[in-house]
Amino acid sequence: MSKVTTIIDIGSNSMRMVVLQKSSRFAFSLINETKSRVKISEGCYENDGNLQEIPMQRAYESLKSFLNISNALKSRKIICVATSALRDAPNSNIFISKIRKDLGLNIKVIDGEKEAYYGGVAALNLLHDDTFVTVDIGGGSTEFCFVNKGKVEKSISLNIGTVRIKELYFNKNDVDGAKKYILDNLKKILDLEITIPKKVVGIGGSIRALSKIVMAKNQYPLDILHGYAYQVKNEISLFDRISRAKNNEDLKSFGVKKDRFDTIKEGAFIFKTILDELKIDEVVTSGVGVREGAYLTDLLRNSNHKFPENFNISVRSLLDRFQIDEKQSAYLGNNAKKIFDVLKPIHNLDNKFRSLLVISSKLHSIGSTLNFYKSNDNAFDFILNGLNYDFLHTSRVVVAHTIKFSKKSLPSRNDILKYEDLLPSLEVMQWMSFMISLNIAINQDLSRPKVEYVLNDDTLQITLLNKSFLIESNIEKLESPEDLNIKIW
Numbered sequence: 001m002s003k004v005t006t007i008i009d010i011g012s013n014s015m016r017m018v019v020l021q022k023s024s025r026f027a028f029s030l031i032n033e034t035k036s037r038v039k040i041s042e043g044c045y046e047n048d049g050n051l052q053e054i055p056m057q058r059a060y061e062s063l064k065s066f067l068n069i070s071n072a073l074k075s076r077k078i079i080c081v082a083t084s085a086l087r088d089a090p091n092s093n094i095f096i097s098k099i100r101k102d103l104g105l106n107i108k109v110i111d112g113e114k115e116a117y118y119g120g121v122a123a124l125n126l127l128h129d130d131t132f133v134t135v136d137i138g139g140g141s142t143e144f145c146f147v148n149k150g151k152v153e154k155s156i157s158l159n160i161g162t163v164r165i166k167e168l169y170f171n172k173n174d175v176d177g178a179k180k181y182i183l184d185n186l187k188k189i190l191d192l193e194i195t196i197p198k199k200v201v202g203i204g205g206s207i208r209a210l211s212k213i214v215m216a217k218n219q220y221p222l223d224i225l226h227g228y229a230y231q232v233k234n235e236i237s238l239f240d241r242i243s244r245a246k247n248n249e250d251l252k253s254f255g256v257k258k259d260r261f262d263t264i265k266e267g268a269f270i271f272k273t274i275l276d277e278l279k280i281d282e283v284v285t286s287g288v289g290v291r292e293g294a295y296l297t298d299l300l301r302n303s304n305h306k307f308p309e310n311f312n313i314s315v316r317s318l319l320d321r322f323q324i325d326e327k328q329s330a331y332l333g334n335n336a337k338k339i340f341d342v343l344k345p346i347h348n349l350d351n352k353f354r355s356l357l358v359i360s361s362k363l364h365s366i367g368s369t370l371n372f373y374k375s376n377d378n379a380f381d382f383i384l385n386g387l388n389y390d391f392l393h394t395s396r397v398v399v400a401h402t403i404k405f406s407k408k409s410l411p412s413r414n415d416i417l418k419y420e421d422l423l424p425s426l427e428v429m430q431w432m433s434f435m436i437s438l439n440i441a442i443n444q445d446l447s448r449p450k451v452e453y454v455l456n457d458d459t460l461q462i463t464l465l466n467k468s469f470l471i472e473s474n475i476e477k478l479e480s481p482e483d484l485n486i487k488i489w
Contacts (some may be wrong), residue, residue, distance in 0.1 A: 004031070004402045005298075006070040007291040008063070010082040010107065012041035012139025012163050013263060014205055015059060017066045018291045019073050023320030026299065027302025027313060032073055035061035037259060041085045041139050045167040061097070063103060079294050081118075082109045086159060112141055112157020118293025119286075120145030120152045121305050122325035123297055124203045126288045126313065126389040127227060133196060133278070135291055136203035137270055139163035139263070143203075146194055150306070154194055158185040160270055162206055162263035170266055178266075182273045189278065198281040199325050200274075203289040205260075210239060211285040213255045224385065225288030227393050232275050235283075277485030287388075314387045315359055322360070322369045331448040332361040332439055340452040343460065346482065347431045350383050353424075356395060357432060359387075360402040361439050367403070380404045397422045398432065405433035406440055411481045430481045441474040459485040 019032035038058040044051055070078060086092040086109045096107050110118075117135045123145070130150040140161040146154045162184050169178035191195070199369045202211065211228055215237050216219075220228070238254070245251045248261050248402040256264050275283070295306050307313065319329060336358045340349070366386075367379030380400050387396040397419050405411045410430040416423050423429060442451055442462075450465040464471065472488050480486065 004075045004077075005359055006066075006073075006075040006293060006294050007080045008078065008080040009289075009291045009294075010040065010080070010085060011290075012083070012085040012141075012161055013037060013039055014139075015040070015062055015065045015066075016291060017069070018295075019075055020295055021316055022299075026307060026311060026378050027298070027316040027320050028295075029317050029321060034066060034069060038062050039139070039163070041089075041163050043167075044089060045164050048090070049065065049088055050091045051085075051095060059187070060099065060102075063099060063105065067103060067105065077308075078105065079114075079298065080105055080107050081290065081294055082107050082489040083115045083155075083290065084112070084138055087111065088140060088159075110288075112143060112292070113155045115219075115283065115290055116143035116145045116155035116157050118153060118290045118297065119143055119203050120147055120293070121296050122288040122290070122293035123147070123203070123286055124150065124152070125199060125300075125305075125307050126292060127286060128390050128395070129199065129201065129282060129284060131197050132199040132201045132284065134201045134286070135271070135274055137162065137206045137267055142270065144189060144272070146197070148195070148197070154192060156188065158199055160185050160186060162266040165266045165270060166263060170269075175269075178269065179273065182270060186274065186277050196278050198279070200278075200280045200283050201206055201286050202271070202283050203286045206263065206269060207283075208285060208287070209256065209260045209264055210242070210268060212257075212273065213242075214238065214456060216255050221421060222384070222393055222397065224388075224393065225285050226388055227391065229393075230283055232280050232283060232403065236272060236275060239268040239272040239275075243272060266469060285290065291372075312359075312391075313389045314391060315362065318363055318366060318386055322366050324365055324369075327448065328365075328443070328446060329362045332364075332443060333358045335439050335442060335451065336361040336435065338451075338453055339439055342455050343431075343435065343484075345455060346458070346484070347435075349428060349431060352395075353398070353428065353432065356398050356402065357435055357439075360399045360406070360432070360436050364400070364403045364406050364436065364440065376404050376406060376408065392420050398424070398429075401429055402432040402436050405429070406436040408437070409434070410434065410481065427481065434480050435479065437478055438475065441478060442471060443451075444468075444471050444474050458483065459487055461487050461489060463489040468472060 003022050006019050012039045014035055018036045020028045021031045022028045040059045041057045042055045099105050099107055105264050119136045123134050124147055131148050134145040138161050141157050142160040143157045208225055211225055214230050242254050251261055253303050338352045339358050367375030370378045383403055384400040410433050413426050452463040454461040
């Protein structure tokens, strides 16, 4: 696969492009994301489904700009897919032919099932869940992909979309008609011989816009949409109020941005109806969708469209991009396991913190790469935002704080106050701080020394094959939780 790949998704409402750069076999990072709300389906549902001239021209001009960006970033491969907008339009061939002739770009029109599948593949690989149903609300259709224990079970597309509902019903003040239309379509889901998960992974601009509103309402401390989760029962009335807003001023009062005024009422109405009808308990917001799914099905074509077991795309990408020494990283990771395991009888931490300690240990030097001085502080924000894929928000906050308080005194309550709702207890974070600090101190001279640990009551005995004054002196400086004694042999 090409090192730099461009993925373009032509939707009914928006056209989006991502440019992704490979850093190793399976690892990649986002180097550009561009969106244009061309509304290519505008007016089509009132004109026998035919694309109209002005929207087509907007899409044409935007595609030209997208290709300019792609070329400037030296992309060698372009995957361009079109969804409901073009597959439903009787005259879509006119637009597709013009784009091929004038711009040299081949547009692949995918069916609804494939569109749903792409969303499922993206969510399965880039979110930290293995059982859910994706709901991707677009302008012309809504896609559902059912994932159970890490496997895609079923993909389906329904002709429910914000632009479609707006033109056919909301513009005519026929809310009851819209409700009946959506429920009639949802019967196809309920008739499937499949267990409907209680968790929805929400994909698409409408759902992301709703999540932003929920985050603001709840004063959520982390300004990151991907992976943001909330309980349906706490927010369903808000979606109902948004769908019934009288004017733009009402929408503004809910925190709706100007660029969403035209379709957010319909998006909220569709989403609320789906959540109610499918009896969903939790929503997880996805920042990825069709584009990433199209990329991953290409990247992972020889591995059933799934990353290898125990592979984390975010960690691997950061290790690649910052050119962190693989031997040092592996040593620190293995030593983190030893430290965690030997101290388990007194810290009693859940094993999930073991894996987070390993990740923190492997990535702690990123801050030094950015700027040696205040390296921990430098790393904090970068780690908080860089662990974007396949991480719970709570997990990335723990890793960021663990690194921040490595090689330092133990964190106080004031140190974790801002993110307190996303962190475990202060005691847990103090243990994480101590263990990573000990790990780094052991390898202070980067010699990767052989070391053994034995816990006797409240004393940790550390046996170093080759003693070093530098290492010993740094260990002696460490502040330990619960009056833990350290002896070096």
